[in-house]
Amino acid sequence: MKVKKGDKVLIISGKDKGRTGKIIKSLLKNGTILVEGINLKKKHVKAKKQGEKGQVIATPSPLNISNIKIICPKCGKATRIAYNNSVAIMAIICKKCKSQI
């Protein structure tokens, strides 16, 4: 199993430390993920047509996987992610209840 879209995570460092969110995209090759509402960066979008106003939109930017903990759906506790580099996927085993997520 690997970190996937929809998994709940806890942020353990950075400006969003202590917050939780759902994974909206996992970029496994880079070891980063996008989490809903976390690590937002403001982006300026220029007006496409005349008469339209430019906008500022906040989009999540990638977080390194080492800055998050996955929340175990079985016991509800945050746990660290164990990597399985040999097969290029991340195996997650809950350190609390020992179940594989």
Ligand SMILES: [Zn+2]
């Ligand atoms: Zn657990």
